[in-house]
Amino acid sequence: MKGRAAVLFVFSAVLFGIFRSYQRGMPLKVLSVGITEDWGALHPALQHSAYGDAVLLNQFEPLVRMSRNGVIEPLAASSWEISEDQKTFRFQIDSKRRFSDGTPLAAADFKKSWEEGLRLNPISANKSGMDILSSVAGFLERGKSGEISGIRTPARDILEVEFSKPMRRILEYLRGVRYAAFRQSEGKLSGTGAFIIEEADFGIKMIPNAYFQGEGASTLPVVMRRVPSEDVAESLRSGSVDGVLYASTKDIPDCDSDGESTIRCAFGQESAHGMVALNGLPGRVFADENNRIAAQFIILSELAKAVPDALQTNHFSVDPQAFLKFQAGRLEEDQAVELVGMGESHVNRLREVSKKSPLKVVGSRDCLWLIALLREAGIVVSEDSGKIEFNDALAIIYKTHDADMLLGRFSVGNGDPDSLYHILGRDGAIRSPMMARARVEELMEEGRSILEADRLDPHYRKVSRALLQSVPFVHLGYSFETIAYNFARVSVSDSFESRNSNRVTIFEPR
Known part of the structure; x- marks a missing residue:
């Protein structure tokens, strides 16, 4: 016990010295x-x-x-x-x-x-x-x-x-x-991982775990802080951060520059689904399925004409389907277009409904484009709509449900179509009552036990059709995992090639 305490004391002392050096402006x-x-x-x-x-x-x-x-x-x-x-x-x-x-x-x-x-x-x-x-x-x-x-x-x-x-x-x-x-x-x-994580006033500090037995043990302490997307470029230029996870190229104009800028970006695979969650709980506008398919038609029809600047980031690609092109369950493009088109005949009714019950539209990211798109289509949006904090968005999705539409995203899984279970399944870890649709949940539950490969595609095609018909969310498309870094200070590990490679150890000091 004394040995363990001594080890932790030494690491704490080292980290304290680092922070003191940081305050004095010395090299870190x-x-x-x-x-x-x-x-x-x-x-x-x-x-x-x-x-x-x-x-x-x-x-x-x-x-x-x-x-x-x-x-x-x-x-x-x-x-x-x-x-x-x-x-x-x-x-x-x-x-x-x-x-x-x-x-x-x-x-x-x-x-x-x-x-x-x-x-x-x-x-x-x-x-x-x-x-x-x-x-x-x-x-x-x-x-x-x-x-x-x-x-x-x-x-x-x-x-x-x-x-x-x-x-x-x-x-x-x-x-x-x-x-x-x-x-x-x-x-x-x-834990048994590479670091000991502790909360601090500025964010969190990560001290190397002296007992770590895995590969790639780090001897370098890490400090992590939240950097809003709009501050990423300046934070990298100033040296206040060496690298940023979940960066947005929209906010980094010199991201891919070959000039004098020291900022670089690296892209992984498709890592996030872009979506607009529709609140289908009783008493809400989108409790009516016809209103949901109308909203889906309006949004996807406009995105097919032009992608807003706010979405033109991280190699974003518009796609109404929640299964990737290599996954079982993917519909032919004309089938998806036909299903989305079913909402056109209900658009006028949604316009009338929104006059009596204006839609509250929110998002933790830039959702002004969505609000403008809806208003341009004749949908009345409430005055309390707009951008909100990430934690407030989580509260709406999981607890309060006090919005009609929420712009957000969720992680892309690997390969198997059951990867959508975490958001669409009855026991999914990030399931939201707002987006619960009985038919979709039933199909996702049934699909989990299918072991024969030749049965997967026919079954999950049913899921694809149910998603476009019952619309738990309007699927906007996919963005790629993106990190930004100051290449004068750090390089990026080859491990970033895989989807969702987001540990701090992908940054390697030069």
């Missing part, structure tokens, strides 16, 4: 990273946004991770076996890994973390772990103790997870930070 030996939105609660079981994921993955490690080639590979589990009926997963835990307090990792840490996470009050409408834990045997019978019988630890380094039915994407879900192991002592969380 610290990486300064910006992120464009708030990361939220620093607890893996409460992770509910891509920004939180970008932060938490630096401290907490799930069982597996996605390789650069899109293949699941070991992380906190060194290996695993799957039963013949594909319902039981047996993980060999890497017991060489240690938490930042020096405690060796054990299988029981995962069981305890998952069950404890389900007892927390969620930030989103559903508890974050329900994406996959709701399908574990014994989940519905867990009772007051919260113990799930399908999660077992027959040995210190063996974790068994039994599911009530076979599903395709179990390992892909378990790579999420919300399924990482954590320990809690005296109100502080510890």
Whole structure:
């Protein structure tokens, strides 16, 4: 215990000296990273946004991770076996890994973390772990103790997870930070990842974890602060940050410059769905499906003519379909156009309805283009519409539901069409009651258990049609993962090639 305390004292002292150097203007030996939105609660079981994921993955490690080639590979589990009926997963835990307090990792840490996470009050409408834990045997019978019988630890380094039915994407879900192991002592969380994260007045500080056993251990402390999109360029030029996650090229005019500017940008793959969420709860304008398909027609018809400047960023591509072109479930383009066109005959009625009940339209990003588009189409928009803070947008989506339309985005998954379950499924981690549509939820639930590859496309085509007919959201298209950095100070790791590569370790000091 004394040894661990000494290690933490030394690192704290080093970091204190770094901050003092920062104040004196001396050269720093610290990486300064910006992120464009708030990361939220620093607890893996409460992770509910891509920004939180970008932060938490630096401290907490799930069982597996996605390789650069899109293949699941070991992380906190060194290996695993799957039963013949594909319902039981047996993980060999890497017991060489240690938490930042020096405690060796054990299988029981995962069981305890998952069950404890389900007892927390969620930030989103559903508890974050329900994406996959709701399908574990014994989940519905867990009772007051919260113990799930399908999660077992027959040995210190063996974790068994039994599911009530076979599903395709179990390992892909378990790579999420919300399924990482954590320990809690005296109100502080510890993980087995590369850093120890602590909150500070300016944002957060990340101290290298002296007990980290994984690849790519960092010896460089990190400070992270929120940098609004409009301040990214100046922050990079001034040197107040070395790199920025979730940057927007719209706000960085010299992003791709080959001239004297030191600012550079790097692009990953399609990483975010752009959407306009429609509030279909009882009593709202969009409780009526005809009003929803009318709104969809208006927005997508205008985007087909011209893309607003606010969307012309990060290689954004307009696309009414929520499945990527390589995914099962993708409709032929003319079919999608025909379904969107069904809303045209209901536009006049939506105009009349909006005169009596003006639409409240909000977004944490620039939503003025959307408001202007709707007004140009004859839709009455309320005076209290406009841009709001990110956390206020989350509150509307998950708790208060006091807007009719919300401009936002959500993460793109990898490959399998079940990747949309987290927003469209009944137990999805970021499901919103505003966007809940019974037919879509029914189809998403049914699709999870399809194991035969030749059945996927026909089934998820039904999902595509249901999305364009019941319209939980108007799907605007896709933007690419973008980071900005000062190339005089840092370079970018090759790991950024993959979708959603957003850990701070992608920035490498020169």
